[in-house]
Amino acid sequence: xxxxxxxxxxxxxxxxxxxxxxxxxxxxxxxxxxxxxxxxxxxxxxxxxxxxxxxxxxxxxxxxxxxxxxxxxxxxxxxxxxxxxxxxxxxxxxxxxxxxxxxxxxxxxxxxxxxxxxxxxxxxxxxxxxxxxxxxxxxxxxxxxxxxxxxxxxxxxxxxxxxxxxxxxxxxxxxxxxxxxxxxxxxxxxxxxxxxxxxxxxxxxxxxxxxxxxxxxxxxxxxxxxxxxxxxxxxxxxxxxxxxxxxxxxxxxxxxxxxxxxxxxxxxxxxxxxxxxxxxxxxxxxxxxxxxxxxxxxxxxxxxxxxxxxxxxxxxxxxxxxxxxxxxxxxxxxxxxxxxxxxxxxxxxxxxxx
Ligand SMILES: NC(=O)c1ccc[n+]([C@@H]2O[C@H](COP(=O)([O-])OP(=O)(O)OC[C@H]3O[C@@H](n4cnc5c(N)ncnc54)[C@H](O)[C@@H]3O)[C@@H](O)[C@H]2O)c1
Ligand SMILES: CC(C)[C@H](C(=O)O)[C@@H](O)C(=O)O
Ligand SMILES: [Mg+2]
Numbered sequence: 001x002x003x004x005x006x007x008x009x010x011x012x013x014x015x016x017x018x019x020x021x022x023x024x025x026x027x028x029x030x031x032x033x034x035x036x037x038x039x040x041x042x043x044x045x046x047x048x049x050x051x052x053x054x055x056x057x058x059x060x061x062x063x064x065x066x067x068x069x070x071x072x073x074x075x076x077x078x079x080x081x082x083x084x085x086x087x088x089x090x091x092x093x094x095x096x097x098x099x100x101x102x103x104x105x106x107x108x109x110x111x112x113x114x115x116x117x118x119x120x121x122x123x124x125x126x127x128x129x130x131x132x133x134x135x136x137x138x139x140x141x142x143x144x145x146x147x148x149x150x151x152x153x154x155x156x157x158x159x160x161x162x163x164x165x166x167x168x169x170x171x172x173x174x175x176x177x178x179x180x181x182x183x184x185x186x187x188x189x190x191x192x193x194x195x196x197x198x199x200x201x202x203x204x205x206x207x208x209x210x211x212x213x214x215x216x217x218x219x220x221x222x223x224x225x226x227x228x229x230x231x232x233x234x235x236x237x238x239x240x241x242x243x244x245x246x247x248x249x250x251x252x253x254x255x256x257x258x259x260x261x262x263x264x265x266x267x268x269x270x271x272x273x274x275x276x277x278x279x280x281x282x283x284x285x286x287x288x289x290x291x292x293x294x295x296x297x298x299x300x301x302x303x304x305x306x307x308x309x310x311x312x313x314x315x316x317x318x319x320x321x322x323x324x325x326x327x328x329x330x331x332x333x334x335x336x337x338x339x340x341x342x343x344x345x346x347x348x349x350x351x352x353x354x
Contacts, residue, residue, distance in 0.1 A: 001031075001032055001033050001034065001064045001065070001307060002016060002034050002036060002062065002063045002064050002067070003023075003033060003034065003036070003063055003065050003066070003067055003156075003302075004037075004038060004056075004059045004060045004062075004063035004066040004067070004188055005020065005035045005037045005067050006035065006037075006038055006039070006040040006041075006056065006060075006066060006067070006068045006069065006070060007037070007039075007043070007069045007072065007280075008039075008040050008042075008043060008069040008070050008071040008072050008085075008280060009042040009069075009070065009071060009072055009073045009076075009085055009280045009285075010040050010073050010280025010281055010282050010285035011069070011070060011196075011280055011281045011284060011285045011290035011343075012041075012043075012068075012070045012071065012280055012284075012341050013069060013121075014288060014290050014292070014344075015021025015069055015070075015276065015291075016067070016069040016291035016295060017297040017344070017347070018137070018295065018296060018343060018344065018347030018350070019067065019295040019296050019299045020035065020293060021250065021347050021349055021351050022296050022299060022316060022319070022347070022350050022354065023035075023299055023306065025314075025351055025354040026312055026354075028185055031312065032290050032308075035058075036063065036249065037061050037202075038055060038056040038060070039050060039053065039055075039056060039057045040056055040071055040085075040088050040089070040092065041071025041072060041076075041085030041086075041088045041089065041280075042069065042071060042072065042073050042075070042076045042085040042236035043058055044056055044085075044088050045079070045083055045085065045088075045109065046315055047078065048176075049083075050083065050088070051071070051083060051084060051086075051087050051088025051089075051091070051190045051234065052087075052088040052091040052092050053275050054096070056092075057092075057095060059257065060092060060095075060096065060273075061096070062175070064271065064301070064306060064307070065271065065273070065274065065302050065306040065307070066092070066096070066272070066273040066274065067273075067274050067275070067295075067299060067302060067303070068089075068273055068274065068275035068299065069272065069275070069276075069280075069295065070275070070276065070278060070279050070280040070281070071085035071086065071087055071088060071089050071120045071279075071280060071333070072084075072086065072279055072280045072282075073280055073282050073285075073322065074282055075260050076324060079310070080109060084278045085280075090092065090138060090139070091326050091346065092267075092273065093133050093134055093265060093273070094134050094139065096271060096273065097134065097166060097266065097267035098133055098134065098265035098266060098267050098272070098273050099132060099133055099134045099165070099169060099266075099268075100130065100132070100133065100168075100169060100172045100265065100266045100267075101130070101132070101133040101134070101244065101264070101265045101266075102128060102129040102130060102131075102176070102263060102264045102265075102266070102301070102305075103128075103129040103130075103131060103244070103248040103251070103257050103261060103262075103263045103277055104126075104127070104128050104129070104262065104263075104268070104301075105125065105126075105127045105129065105231075105248070105251035105252060105254055105261060106125065106126050106127075106255060106263075107122050107123065107125040107134040107254065107255050107256070108255075108256075108260075108320070108321060108324050109125070110321070110324040110325050111122075111255065111260070111333060112253040113302065113325060113335050114256030114329075114334075114335060115253065115254055115255065115256050116253060116255065117123035117228065117231075117253075117254060118233075121230070121231065121232075121289050122231065122232075122254050122255075123230055124232065125231055126235075127231065127234045127236075127251060127254075128180065128235070128237070128249060129236075129237050129239070129244060129248045129251060130169065130173040130176060130236060130237065130238040130239075131174060131239060131241065131243075131244025131247075131248060131341070132161075132166075132169040132238075132239070132240050132241050132244065133166065133241055133244075133265055134159050134165075134241075134342065135160070135162070135165045135241060136159060136160070136161060136241035136242050137157045137158065137159040137239045137241070137242050138241045138242065139241075140157060140158030140159055140160040140310040141158055141241055141321055142156065142158055143156065143157045143158060144156065144198070144312075159193060159195045159196075159198065159242075160195060161195050161198065161199055161240065161260055162271055163198075163202055165244075166198070166199050166202040166203065166243055167202055167206055168187075168332070169238065169240070169267075170202060170206040170207075170220045170238065171202045171209075172238075172266075173186075173236055173238035174206060174207070174209070174210040174213055176236050177210070177211065177213045177235065177236040178210065178213060180235055180236060180329060181235040181236075182213045182214060182215070182235070182278065183211055183214050183216075183234075183236065184201060184213050184214070184220075184235070184236045184237075184238060185216045185217070185218055185234055185235075185236070185237045185238070186199070186203045186215065186217050186237075186238050186239065187217075187218050187219075187220050187223045187238070187239035187243055188200045188214070188217060188220065188239070188240075188243075189219055189220050189221075189243075190217070191219060192218070195240075196240065197241060199224075200217055201225070203215070203217075203238070204260035220239070220246075222245070223237070223239075223243075223247060224247065224250060226251055227247065227251055227254065227255055228250075231254050238240045239319075246290060248261065248263075248277055249277065250288075252277060252278070254331045256330040256332075257276065257291060257333045258278040258294070259276070259278060259290065259291025259292075259293060259294050259330065259332045259333065260291065260293055260297070260302070260333070261276065261277040261278065261294050262276060262277070262294050262295075262297035262298040262301050263276065263277045263301070264301040264302070264305050265296070265297060266305060266306075270305060270306055271306060272302060272305050273302075274298040274299065274301050274302040274306075276294030276295045276298055277294065278294060284331075288342040288343045288344055289330065289331055289342065290330065290343045291331075291332050291342060291343070291346065292330075292343050292346055292347055292350075293300075293330075293346065293350075295322055296316060296320060296347075297316070299316060300312075300313040300314075300317050300320075301313070301315035303316065315354065316350075318353075319350050319351075319354045320350060320353075322353040323346070323350050323353050325347040326349070326353075327339050328338075328341050328345075328349045329341065330342070330346050
């Protein structure tokens, strides 16, 4: 198995080092894995003048899976937009056809007090957010900035979804719901936006093929509120690119920290890119403070979804549970009475618990 490793920017290299150490435990035991490193984002710009350099593109296309840290940083925010790190991330998602972004918000019982919500509201939480990743206002044309007929400057983007795009993500979401509690909530803004009214219509049509799944619909503003009020009402949520981006960050805080939220981005052939849902955290970069668990749990998702190695996935997840049960916490999930550890010490503990 060939794995493209893209550490990226900011805390990316720090959290990636820890995830690779955990995978190395499996490799030392004989699991066939080859890691090939390449730059993405600001690192790609620094090395090759482009956030998704051809060098990286070739390695990622040839790999069986891609493991990514995070991209972005204030030093790149003044570059021309096509050269910014975030564009590298969008480009790799589009290039590899990674349309299905799975973001599981699962509360480890040990972290019930780390959430900013009351423990009883979040205890037992297990939501799967299915976010469409290669369409919507992120990619719609036309887009840009211009001077309008009144001589006024304006910015514009286009929200668009084709029927095929909505159908394929709906099938992924219904398929996942069938393996879980068989409840799917489709999130839209059909009361205002035609694109999402269309989305809802297609989801209702696809639902005919999944009669066992209980389908509901919710406007995105209400969904944002319900996630805080009573998150356990949700099993699987499916939504478009922009709403999914926002709702998944919101859901991460139910689990204690954005540093806990793993993700998988899959294409039609289940080739996947695995990355934490958080960013490059420039405020704590280079300080060995970041929580590496979202990246380590993303590596577990890679074992599950691309390599069909459920045993390896469960092994990594159980190691994380053990470390949390033993009281080890990075700063973002720290509570009094626990043992505060650095990013690398958290890696040490997970490796030891494997
Ligand atoms: N997938 C990605 O690569 C990705 C995702 C989101 C943002 N970004 C980029 O990252 C940069 C910073 O964006 P932002 O500040 O809005 O979001 P962010 O997720 O980087 O950080 C938000 C807050 O969460 C904290 N945080 C994030 N990950 C953490 C971790 N693992 N452990 C402990 N604390 C953590 C940060 O310190 C910060 O206070 C921007 O350039 C943005 O475009 C990249
Ligand atoms: C950095 C940015 C392009 C990205 C997104 O909006 O998809 C990030 O926020 C994420 O959630 O992965
Ligand atoms: Mg985001």
